[in-house]
Amino acid sequence: MLDGWHGWTGTFTGVAVVTVAALPLAALAVWVSARRRAWRMALAEVAIGYGTVPWVWLIMLPGSHAGTVPGRVSLVPLRDLLTMPVGQIAGNLLVFAALGFFVPVRFATSVPRVLALAAGLSILLETAQYVLRLDRVSSVDDVLLNAAGAGLAALASRRWWAAR
Numbered sequence: 001m002l003d004g005w006h007g008w009t010g011t012f013t014g015v016a017v018v019t020v021a022a023l024p025l026a027a028l029a030v031w032v033s034a035r036r037r038a039w040r041m042a043l044a045e046v047a048i049g050y051g052t053v054p055w056v057w058l059i060m061l062p063g064s065h066a067g068t069v070p071g072r073v074s075l076v077p078l079r080d081l082l083t084m085p086v087g088q089i090a091g092n093l094l095v096f097a098a099l100g101f102f103v104p105v106r107f108a109t110s111v112p113r114v115l116a117l118a119a120g121l122s123i124l125l126e127t128a129q130y131v132l133r134l135d136r137v138s139s140v141d142d143v144l145l146n147a148a149g150a151g152l153a154a155l156a157s158r159r160w161w162a163a164r
Helices: 004-009 012-021 023-034 039-059 086-094 097-106 111-131 140-156
Strands: 072-074 137-139
Touching (some): 004 012, 012 023, 023 039, 039 086, 086 140, 097 140, 111 137, 111 140
Parallel strands (some): 072 137
C-alpha cells in the first residue's frame, strides 16, 4: 500500500497512517508528563504538538511540479476564498485548531494572542512554501483561515482555560 519512504512521508495517506500510529506514543507522553504535573497541563502540551504537526506536515508536502515552477503569491484578501473547495477551507481552519484549543488551556493567554500566534506561524509556513518552491500558492486567505480556526478553537476551549 505505502511503498518506500515517499509513501509514508510524502502522501496524505502516509501522513494519516503515521499520525494514527503515533497516537499510543502521544498517550504515553501525556502519561509520563502527567506524573510530574497536572493531567490537564500534560495533555495540553502533548496535544498542541500532536494536533498541529500532521497538518503542518501536509501543507508542506510538495506539489507535482515542486522546484520547477516559480512560487506563486496571492495577497488580495478573500480572492482565493471564493474559489476554494470546501475541503480546503475546512483543512485551513484545522491547521492550527489544536494549537488554538490547547494553548489557552496550558498558558494564561487571550484569544487575540492566540490569533496573533496562529497568524505569525501561518505567515512563516506560507513564506516557506514560497521560498522552497513547493508548487503551492502562498495566500493571505490561508493565513486568515488558519488564524480564524485557531481563534474559534480557543473560544471552544474557554471552559478549561488556565487561570490568569
